[in-house]
Amino acid sequence: MAAVTVTSRRTMTDSVGVLEQSGRVLAPGGSGRSAETWKRHIIRQLKHRDRSQHAMFQDLIRLYTQLLEKTSLAKGILSCSIRCPSPDSSSSISSLLHQKNQVEKTTGELAYQAVELQQEIKIKECVLEERHVRLEEERRRLVDASETHQELQERVKQVQEENGALKMEYDALLERQRAAEARLREENIRGHHLLEEMIHLKQQAAARMNSRNERRSRAREANLQKELQTAARSKVNIDSSSSSAPTSRSTSPKNEDRSTESTERKHTRLFRSASATSPRILTSIKELFDRRRRGQSVCSLEEDLMCPVRICLSARVPARALQVLEAHEQGINAARFSSSSDLLATGGTDRVVKLWEVRAGSLTHRATLDGSTEGITCIDFEPRGLLILAASYDKSALLWRLDDSVPKLTLTGHSRKVTAARFSSLSHQVVTGSADRTIRLWDLQRAACVQEVEVASFCSDLVCSENCIISGHYDCKIRVWDARAESCVQELPAQGKVTSLDLSADHRQLLSCCRDDCLQLVDLRRWSNDRMCFRAEGFKCGSDCTKAVISPDGCFVAAGSADGTVYIWNVSTSNLETCLPDKHSSSISAVSWSLSGEYVVSVDKSRRAVLWSDI
Template sequence: MAGPSAPATPAAPWKRHIERQLRQRDRAQKARFLELVPAYNRLLEKAELLTQFSEKLQPEPNKVTPTAHQGLWEEESEPDSDQVSSPATLRMKWQEAEEGLRLVCGEMAYQVVEKSAALEALESELEKQQSRLAAQGARVAQLEETRAQLAGQVEERQALSAARRTAYDTLRAHARLREAALRRLEEDTHHLLEQLVQLKARAAAQRNLRNEHQQRAKQAQVLQELKKAVRKTVSINESPDTLGNVTREGALTLAPAAELVSQESEACEKKWKRPFRSASATSLTLSRCVDVVKGLLDFKKRRGHSIGGAPEPRYQSIPVCVAARLPTRAQDVLDAHLSEVNAVQFGLNSSLLATGGADRFIHLWNVVGGRLEANQTLVGAGGSITSLDFDPSVRGLCPKGLPGVGSHLQQGRPALEGGGGTVQAGIGGVWQETLSGHSDKVTAAKFKLTRHQAVTGSRDRTVKEWDLDRAYCSRTINVLSYCNDMVCGDHIIISGHNDQKIRFWDSRGPHCTQVIPVQGRVTSLNLSHDQLHLLSCSRDDTLKVIDLRVSNIRQVFRADGFKCGSDWTKAVFSPDRSYALAGSCDGTLYIWDVDTGKLESSLRGPHCTAVNAVAWCYSGSHVVSVDQGRKAVLWH
């Protein structure tokens, strides 16, 4: 196939490829006719020779002999008939050969027609292929143009990437300098905090010493005044008209010696004025006066204005869930933090959620339409957050962390945040005061049911009660093992410890009231809303339900595949206390029926790492779980 003259520039590879394919197809089509054309040519040559031979054999009209002489010629030729065939025989042979050639020529003509039709079909196919080749050529030209444009964009992107890499290197060097400065500042801050803790401790000691001196001085003054009052003569007023009838209706009035006492003893002075039967009963002993004064001082120390007065202010009641719904599927999955998520807690209205993680951030979320929508991010924690607690007043939040207690974020009231062995206080996320007392990492914190009080546990093996209004530690309890988690009741504090024991403390007493041993380090405690049952999770891969009315273990929950993933893995009751929920180290959630002790269901799916904490909303409709892989999952 002849083609156009070769261009000055070498042909593109795709053109050479197409040209080779066309040549191969031409050779293949030509090979099919190589045998047919020579055979057809030979047949034509034979047919032409036979035609010539037949023409020679036909007699000419003027040379035909008469019939009379024909017999003679035949007779004369008979002797040679054996050697030379007669014309009739040759004519018959020629006719037979001619008929055979006609048949062969017909077959060959039919094959020629078939081959011609096939050739036309191939030519039409060739035209189609040529049209496709032209279209593909146009497409290739367009792609080449697009490729050139993309190559230009790649060069621009490479230049931009190089510029950004240079800027990144510069920023990285600057960040290293800032990190070094930050480390220096953190060290300075740590030293300042230590100094501040020491100053606070000294100030607290001085304040306690000053208060003790003032109290002792006041007691000494009162005792001196009472001694003076005792030494004075007691006068007896007798009415003249009843003087002769003293033994029957005599009345003795105690001299007003109580005026020397402060105004706070006026309420008790009336009790001292009473009729006596003899004059010997009118003398007041020193021991009696001391007892009265001690009673007055103890009366001042009591909380409230009187023993039978109004009770301590308490938080409003927690909403009650009639029946919790078992979660069956994951509604929303998101990366909640920059690193491991350790804590999650629902608010009392079930639409506010808080999460805390190792990135020292606390994120607040709104549960809207089966999705978690970001609300607010709280910063300033001194360490990774390991657990969270909402203020029962519905307005605030108390997160705890390693190291630290976390934040009690409430409008118009202080916030608590722990770092190292301190608890920081602030308003609206701005830290304003530090509550010092713990000498090691604070690992757990809870609000008490009475207002403005909280309890913390630390690795320094102490449990402390805090007065949040006056921002000081009101009580310190020394424990043999550090606390991993705790819960608070009306007058009871329950703490779970690393020495595989659960301890009970009475807020009104100095000592531990009860100890319940478990098989494994206690990782979490959860108190039912009726405060009658306690759920504990421990490193022996079991959950236990403790009946607080009889102080014994009522149920033990186990399951194939359930393993506690860390020392701060949290397990919770459902709001109606019908189910117990915990997450395993393989990312599976396990739900047990509290009444029967059987495994109700197990939820698998979004979590690929250990589940650190779970939370069940107070309405009983949603569950949220968080894991070590930054994920928070909303279950419905």
């Protein structure tokens, strides 16, 4: 190694010398300055290389030079000792051998260290190679990550563009929705106005028709009056001995004078002319009175004839339950017997009216009347029993024939739920009460409202008597309306919110049920402040639509309590007659008593109907 280093140094020195000589040769030429410049540059590069290589191998060269020096020294000593033996040769030889051993030991240690260093270098080269490999992998992963990052950025830009487009579409749809809602509100307002205008036009048309019919009726009455007066002015004297009128009129004038004188002397009787009893005048009188009785309606005479109603002489106080059944799919709000007592109607929140036949102490389902879009609140039968009327939460009242499940008429016009619907004293008219604080009179032939009365409070129930309507309200008042004058003629105070009203069969007594847990009975003939109150321990009015009932003979009143018990009071003593418990699991909403006095039905909010009797 030293020889190589010395040789390289000599080569470099010779190169430098050659370069210097070539520089001296080129100097006289004129380009000597440029030659010295590149020469110095090369010399600097060579010196830099020598310094860098010398620094790298300086330690190794130094150690190796020391080793060589020691080796050469040991060889020289051995050769001298061999050539010139001396007395102290043995000691010197031993010392030399010792030195040799130390040198060999040092050489071995250095060799071992060199081997270890070579192994460490190999290990470090392996580690370095692994790190290079990992570095390349990380670089590749970095390149892949940057490519993925770039793709994701492009995807983000694309998604942002799509979101922007969707946002613009959403804004456009939102504007369209707002415009559509504004148009819908305008159309609703317009429809409301058109409905009001249509109702107003119908009312005007009804008023015009009523006035025209009134004028015609007055003209007919005037013509009939004239005919009657004309017939009354024509006088005929009839002889009791004559066999026939033509014989008396066929006599001669002389005989006529004689007969006249003779009849003047006798008791004579004045008769109307035969024209007064002619079929034409009798027909006119019949038509006049028929039109008066029908109230100017277009109903036929057959429809206006009233059917006889059974009269109950003595009602039976129920003692036990004959039948308990789940009558509806949801809670039941109303129950009503027909006038013949063989048919029961129930209605509830499942939006249907069910008809039940009452036979031999049991209820048999007969038909289901649908058509309402919301729950039923009140039910009423026509006195003849051919039609059934129901009030509904869908702001309307519906009319069915008993042989048809589709409504014959739907009376719409109220702005809130209809809480009561009853047939008036005229079979072609019905009265409805609503939560919109109005009471309306409807003509069924025209399916139009002919009268509307505004009240000061929520109407909970109403009943119809002859020429008057009685309504109960949430402001703790009972109002009596004259149907002819369209005005309130009397107000009766109540102790709480009125939940129901009921009339006795003879229309002489009015029963009211209030939220103060009290039933009151008023005599309509006197309208006095003296009232009969019915209370009982445990009785509690369960809701704002709890319906109480009077027995057909007017001797008992019945109502259902919030605890599922039916309470019955005696009217004559004002005492509790009996209680019917343990058949209802929730608040009783309505009680109905058959007109025959034989059965009582109670219904509750848990879909249950119970048929009671004393049998």
